[in-house]
Amino acid sequence: MNIKEYIASGIIESYVLGLASxxxxxxFEQHxxxxxxxxxxxxKFEQLLENQAMEHAEAPPVDSKEKIWSAIQQPWSSNTSKIITMEPTTTRRSSGMRWVAAASVILMLxxxxxxxxxxxxxKELQKSNDEMNARLNRMDTVINKMKEEQAVIQNxxxxxxNLAALKxxxxxxxxxxxxxxxxxxxxVRNMPQIASEKQYQLWSIIDSAGKLQPTSLGLFDGGQEKVMVKVNDAQKADAFAITIEKRGNAGGPDLQQLQNMGKTKL
Amino acid sequence: MNQPPTYNESDLVKLLKERSEKAFSYLYDNYSGALYGVIHSIITDDETARDILQDVFVNIWKKIDSYDPTKGRLFTWMLNIARNAAIDKLRSKAFKEGLKNQPISENVDISGGSAINPAINDVGLRKVVSRLKEEQRVLIDLSYFQGFTHEEIARAMNMPLGTVKTRIRSALIQLRTLIQ
Incomplete structure (x- = not known):
């Protein structure tokens, strides 16, 4: 679209003056x-029109403003319409305590x-605000976790x-x-479902002169598409392995149930 | 009397949306004259014009939440409320007097559009419009001051809609140069 032609087409005047379809x-609004x-x-045209209208302003009747105020104030005080005629916000006729008292009643209402x-x-705002905050916190947790994982992977x-599948x-x-x-x-991807009293367990294994010392790095459930487990204490490891153990296993690994294993050094 | 405060437009709108009576009072003091002039250029009768002005300000107060600054300046919004209110009145009055049943082409033929409201004040924007060529003046009078749609004008003047649209557009461009 040629914007210069569009500007000069009269559409601006037509829009501002309320003549456009x-x-x-x-x-026009999209453009x-x-x-x-x-x-x-x-x-610019709006400003021009405003200036023109201001130059040709005509003083409205003096009582117009007052009538507008009382029309505006009617809707929400219609049940007190008997006293509303005194026009609460003006103190025009405030001669005597009676008026003052009546006005203060209206002001109080x-x-x-x-x-x-x-x-x-x-209250409504507070509620929606709390909901937003809760959502934000949840999102933050998710994002922080993702960032942390990403940092490890890219480090x-x-x-x-790779832990080679042994079964x-x-x-x-x-x-x-x-x-x-x-x-x-x-x-871990595509972990097969296992009996509910069983869990997978990840181990780090240190080879100490031919003697294997396993340390548990955590238990997790089967049947999940993807699992990421974070362990903080594995400075030394010669291999990692996954076994199937009874749920909450606190003892050593059952090497008969060795599922995966990978050495850290070849 | 205290010196009235001055506001910039976005502050004023914000205060109006918060239903600030002080801001509304300021709005009235500053713009009622301009809007009254606009209404008067459509409705000659003082009393009717005053009633419309009151309705307009009551509507501004009630509808301020629907004002969208991205679509135009505050004054433009108020100007259009005033013009629409005046035209509604004009057309309902015309209806009451049985004028609405008259084909508008007659009015056009006779005196270039003002026949429907013959004693109209030649003030404000109307004064500028009166300096347009006859043909353009008629079109602006019918569309802007009497609120006829482009379709209605096309039908009444027996002109293709596209032609009406183009001619009104060029009349508006001309009008703009006259205002400047």
Missing amino acids: EQERME CARYPELLDARI AAGYFAFDYYNKN PNTTVI ESAPSASVYWDTTSASVYLL
């Missing part, structure tokens, strides 16, 4: 959001109404160790091991 209006020079030209209205609105100190049914598993911070992330 519904479709023209919608198009205004996209072309700053169109918006500038619109504002008005204040009460507004307080009530604000209280309700405030040059991180070694990836046909064993899942495909990798360990991301950061030797400098001793963090271990275990990434």
Whole structure:
């Protein structure tokens, strides 16, 4: 679209003066959001029109303002319409305590109404605010966890160790091991479902002169598509292994149930 | 009397949306004259014009939440409320007097559009419009001051809709140069 031609087409005047069709209006508003020079030209014409109207202003009748005020104040004090005719916000005829008293009653009613209205609105806002905060916190937790995992995976100190499947049914598993911070992330895919009293267990194994010393790095459930386990204490390991153990196993590994294993050094 | 405060437009709108009576009072003091002039350029009768002005300000107070600053300046919004209210009145009055049943082409033929409201004040924007060429003046009068749609004008003047649209557009461009 040629924006210069569009600006000069009379659409601005037509829009501002309220003569444009519904479709023209919608198009114009979209173009205004996209072309700053169109918006500038619109504002310029509006300003021109305003100045013109201001120059040709005519003083309205003096009592107009007062009538408008009482019309505005009617809707929410219609149940006190008997006294409303005294016009609460003007002290025009405030001669004597009677008027003052009546005015203060109305002011109190008005204040009460507004307080009530604000209280309700405030309560609603508070509620939606709390909900938003809770959501934000949940998102933060998720994002922080993802960032942490991402950091480990991308860290040059991180070694990836594939844990070879030792049984046909064993899942495909990798360990991301950061030797400098001793963090271990275990990434396991497609872990087969196992009996509910059983759990998978990840071990780090240290080869101490031919004697294998296993240390548990944590238990996790089967049947999940993807698991990431974070372990903080695995500075030294010669191998990682996964076994199937009884749920909550506190003893050593059952090597008969060795599912996966991978050495850290070849 | 205290010196009235001055506001910039976005502050004023914010206060109005919060139903600040002080801001509304300021709005009235500053703009009622301009809006009254606009209404008067459509409705000659003082009393009717005053009633419309009151309705307009009551509506501004009630509808301020629907004002969207991205679509136009506050004054433009108020101006359109005022114009629409005046035209509604004009057309309902015309209806009451049985004028609405008259084809508008007659009015156009006779005196270039003002026949429906013959004693109209030549003030404000109307004064500028009166400096347009006859043909353009008629079109602006019918569309802006009498609120006829482009379709209605096309039908009444026996002109293709596209032609009406183009001619009104060029009349508006001309009008703009006259205001400047």
